[in-house]
Amino acid sequence: xxxxxxxxxxxxxxxxxxxxxxxxxxxxxxxxxxxxxxxxxxxxxxxxxxxxxxxxxxxxxxxxxxxxxxxxxxxxxxxxxxxxxxxxxxxxxxxxxxxxxxxxxxxxxxxxxxxxxxxxxxxxxxxxxxxxxxxxxxxxxxxxxxxxxxxxxxxxxxxxxxxxxxxxxxxxxxxxxxxxxxxxxxxxxxxxxxxxxxxxxxxxxxxxxxxxxxxxxxxxxxxxxxxxxxxxxxxxxxxxxxxxxxxxxxxxxxxxxxxxxxxxxxxxxxxxxxxxxxxxxxxxxxxxxxxxxxxxxxxxxxxxxxxxxxxxxxxxxxxxxxxxxxxxx
Amino acid sequence: xxxxxxxxxxxxxxxxxxxxxxxxxxxxxxxxxxxxxxxxxxxxxxxxxxxxxxxxxxxxxxxxxxxxxxxxxxxxxxxxxxxxxxxxxxxxxxxxxxxxxxxxxxxxxxxxxxxxxxxxxxxxxxxxxxxxxxxxxxxxxxxxxxxxxxxxxxxxxxxxxxxxxxxxxxxxxxxxxxxxxxxxxxxxxxxxxxxxxxxxxxxxxxxxxxxxxxxxxxxxxxxxxxxxxxxxxxxxxxxxxxxxxxxxxxxxxxxx
Numbered sequence: 390x391x392x393x394x395x396x397x398x399x400x401x402x403x404x405x406x407x408x409x410x411x412x413x414x415x416x417x418x419x420x421x422x423x424x425x426x427x428x429x430x431x432x433x434x435x436x437x438x439x440x441x442x443x444x445x446x447x448x449x450x451x452x453x454x455x456x457x458x459x460x461x462x463x464x465x466x467x468x469x470x471x472x473x474x475x476x477x478x479x480x481x482x483x484x485x486x487x488x489x490x491x492x493x494x495x496x497x498x499x500x501x502x503x504x505x506x507x508x509x510x511x512x513x514x515x516x517x518x519x520x521x522x523x524x525x526x527x528x529x530x531x532x533x534x535x536x537x538x539x540x541x542x543x544x545x546x547x548x549x550x551x552x553x554x555x556x557x558x559x560x561x562x563x564x565x566x567x568x569x570x571x572x573x574x575x576x577x578x579x580x581x582x583x584x585x586x587x588x589x590x591x592x593x594x595x596x597x598x599x600x601x602x603x604x605x606x607x608x609x610x611x612x613x614x615x616x617x618x619x620x621x622x623x624x625x626x627x628x629x630x631x632x633x634x635x636x637x638x639x640x641x642x643x644x645x646x647x648x649x650x651x652x653x654x655x656x657x658x659x660x661x662x663x664x665x666x667x668x669x670x671x672x673x674x675x676x677x678x679x680x681x682x683x684x685x686x687x688x689x690x691x692x693x694x695x696x697x698x699x700x701x702x703x704x705x706x707x708x709x710x711x712x713x714x715x716x717x718x
Numbered sequence: 719x720x721x722x723x724x725x726x727x728x729x730x731x732x733x734x735x736x737x738x739x740x741x742x743x744x745x746x747x748x749x750x751x752x753x754x755x756x757x758x759x760x761x762x763x764x765x766x767x768x769x770x771x772x773x774x775x776x777x778x779x780x781x782x783x784x785x786x787x788x789x790x791x792x793x794x795x796x797x798x799x800x801x802x803x804x805x806x807x808x809x810x811x812x813x814x815x816x817x818x819x820x821x822x823x824x825x826x827x828x829x830x831x832x833x834x835x836x837x838x839x840x841x842x843x844x845x846x847x848x849x850x851x852x853x854x855x856x857x858x859x860x861x862x863x864x865x866x867x868x869x870x871x872x873x874x875x876x877x878x879x880x881x882x883x884x885x886x887x888x889x890x891x892x893x894x895x896x897x898x899x900x901x902x903x904x905x906x907x908x909x910x911x912x913x914x915x916x917x918x919x920x921x922x923x924x925x926x927x928x929x930x931x932x933x934x935x936x937x938x939x940x941x942x943x944x945x946x947x948x949x950x951x952x953x954x955x956x957x958x959x960x961x962x963x964x965x966x967x968x969x970x971x972x973x974x
Contacts, residue, residue, distance in 0.1 A: 432799065433799035435797060435875070436793040436798075439789040440789065440805075442789060443786040443846050444805075446845050447812065450827075450842070451812045451815060451820060452808070453823065453827075454819070454820035454827075455815055457826075458820070461823060468826075536953065539952055541904070541905035541906075541907060541948070542907050543927050544926055544945045544949055551938055654908055676821075676822075677912070680821075680822050681825075681912055686822055686826075690822050693822060696819060697815065697819045701814065704814070
């Protein structure tokens with residue numbers, strides 16, 4: 390592509406206009422060829438040039454790999470030896486491998502609770518903050534809740550790893566002071582996952598809160614007043630005005646919370662390393678381990694395909710079901 | 719309150735000497751301050767280098783993706799060409815692809831080119847940001863065409879129009895994309911963790927975790943010092959730019 394970009398001096402083969410200097414953007418070219426006038430062809434060419442870099446990057450790093458994972462998932466390949474075609478073996482292995490199954494199950498559990506907590510508490514927080522509050526307080530609260538999101542998972546996870554540890558941190562200590570003594574959550578199979586769900590909630594509630602707050606603030610107050618005039622109590626106003634008007638925002642929050650939760654990796658990897666046993670292993674963590682620790686590329690790819698399909702299917706399902714409860718203007 | 723307490727505790731503990739640091743009940747007001755822990759960070763890991771690495775990678779990704787996104791967004795917004803709609807839908811659908819899905823084939827590509835454990839492996843894949851393309855295209859579509867038409871009459875080609883007319887008008891959208899991209903990649907752990915292995919190449923998040931893992935694990939107070947060094951500047955930055963950042967992130971709905 391040796392053409393200089395866009396100064397209008399190019400002419401093309403077969404161009405009926407004489408090449409007598411810079412082209413002007415004058416209308417009405419003399420003939421139409423190949424369904425595109427020369428002007429339009431220049432436009433299309435420019436477009437392709439503009440898109441060349443993004444498209445190349447896209448194919449190499451996004452589109453290509455997406456197709457490639459499907460391809461790799463039917464191979465047995467450990468990077469040292471030649472890959473061998475193995476059909477659906479990897480997928481069958483997924484069904485029988487207890488670690489992988491635990492990982493999938495854990496991830497669904499995590500995602501479920503993450504969604505419930507985010508939507509529930511996010512909504513409560515947003516409702517609480519939405520009442521007339523001094524701007525300074527709103528500003529402070531938004532900063533406080535949103536802050537953990539801009540800190541890397543690495544820092545957050547490390548921090549909580551120590552807070553939760555009874556030998557170091559203050560959380561078990563204070564909990565026992567108020568009578569709730571809990572075992573060391575880092576090594577207790579029953580408590581580890583809830584602890585991680587909590588840590589993720591602590592970090593990401595800010596986003597859900599902001600989104601729902603924005604949604605709440607978009608509800609015209611006339612609707613509430615009209616409802617009051619009709620004699621609706623606050624619970625009724627909530628149910629008949631707030632929820633329906635908020636439903637598009639709730640839907641958006643639901644979709645992104647699920648997608649984000651299903652991909653969870655850092656807390657498991659950094660705090661508990663998937664343990665104790667397999668109690669906190671998430672599917673992405675398992676992909677990491679099978680792909681980059683054991684170098685079973687085919688198996689890891691199969692799991693990646695599963696992640697992708699689950700996200701697609703669940704999101705599509707949510708979209709389908711949304712027509713029953715989401716009200717748009 | 720609840721949200722700040724963990725950070726505050728980390729900050730306080732990081733200026734305490736190792737032996738007395740973790741008594742229970744925890745000390746909320748430090749006594750016996752020491753800055754030795756901060757110095758120790760640098761003995762254990764090349765932290766300064768890591769900061770530079772993070773800066774370098776984040777800047778390259780942010781600027782690079784602004785360039786590629788602007789080019790693509792302009793093509794999609796203003797130029798007509800065969801296949802435009804199909805291609806745009808293809809790009810858009812990539813938003814649904816989580817990074818874990820692409821990492822394995824990307825790893826193979828990177829390996830083929832011998833780029834494992836280089837910064838290129840981290841920033842090259844990030845130079846195409848579909849979100850950026852989408853957002854900028856929306857913004858470009860809303861700019862009135864008159865200015866571009868005037869420029870065309872004056873003989874400007876498309877590239878010149880993009881650079882001289884469109885981009886100067888797109889400040890808000892460009893900064894929204896820049897803030898989002900910078901924030902995501904500054905904090906990214908998953909990708910650099912996979913592709914970078916030598917400490918001198920690591921970025922801050924990977925370095926932090928390495929601090930815990932390497933050489934038997936650093937004393938907790940040192941880790942806390944590192945965490946403080948990382949979070950306090952961000953907090954300060956955040957306080958001043960809060961509105962811009964939260965709006966930028968809420969627009970995408972993606973968690974950093």
